[in-house]
Amino acid sequence: MNKASFDLNALVRENVRQMKPYSSARDEFTDFEADMVFLDANENPFENGVNRYPDPRQRNLKAQLSKVKRVPMNQILLGNGSDEVLDLIVRAFCEPGRDNIITLPPTYGMYKVLAATNAVECREVLLTENFQIDLEGVRAAVDGHTKIIFLCSPNNPTGNLLQEEEVRQILESFNGLVVIDEAYIDFASSKSWSQQLSDYPNLIVCQTLSKAYGLAGIRLGMCFATEEVIAVLQKIKPPYNVNELTQKSALERVLDQKTIKDEITLILVGKEELSKALLEVNFVDEVFPSEANFILARVQDANRVYQQLIDLGVVVRNRSTQPRCESTLRFTVGTPEENKKLINALKTLNT
């Protein structure tokens, strides 16, 4: 990708390029501070806290996220979970029945599902044995209709970061968009790629409040990219995709960085303890290093251990059907008490 010659417009779907976005009542008159009577959106006028439509641009929340994430407001797009953001990206850039995306299994399953939903071909290039990018394989899979390469770092379900130098090579050599899904970045030892948006016009970084921020239930996903990419996504996003209750609780939580940091610290301590405990279990063959809030481990007979843990009251994720993850289980780090329960269950089975 040559920075000077990168042509975003050429990547946007023709119909998206041509369309005029819906303009909501809240888009057309935005001065909420003014002492006005709002009779423009057919809302019920009687106050109950949520009788008004939410801010379609989520200004208050974005202003705060902009500070915490150190990304300018006009380079942020928010969605109903990062799953919605990822879907918007596929729909804005991939022509159904013609374009393709590339994913690197074993990885998060939604990229492939979103491709299928949008009638976009999903080309899978396996990660290497070390769960790193197969650069040769990616190069061979790219053709003139490849619009997006999805990278997940730290990767789910393996837990590792993708090597910086290889990510850089993809960013520099690929003429389409590179989405880096950083759902677990708050647990990781490395910086976010969002701090390098000015170097790469084809870079899109996705994050979420569902994991480290503890808000999976409210559905708030974030997308960081150049102003131009954000403008394209903005055009097709449903105007009120982030509801009022979500905007309020997200803002409250984002303002409370201390609680978030304290919880992350507890989770990281729990991860170390769980990792040590797993290594002492005789049916565990391999514990993969993790930069996330979960641990992938290779066990003897994953299906049996999975069921035995359920019988002891602990539900984990069986990832054995994923390529390179034969006979593996993924353990999410819980509270100290929950971790103790899991460790005791593992000891019970360790006969």
Ligand SMILES: *Cc1c(COP(=O)(O)O)cnc(C)c1O
């Ligand atoms: C959990 C997860 C998500 C989902 O995020 P939401 O914001 O809850 O939709 C996205 N990507 C990866 C890799 C995940 O593990």
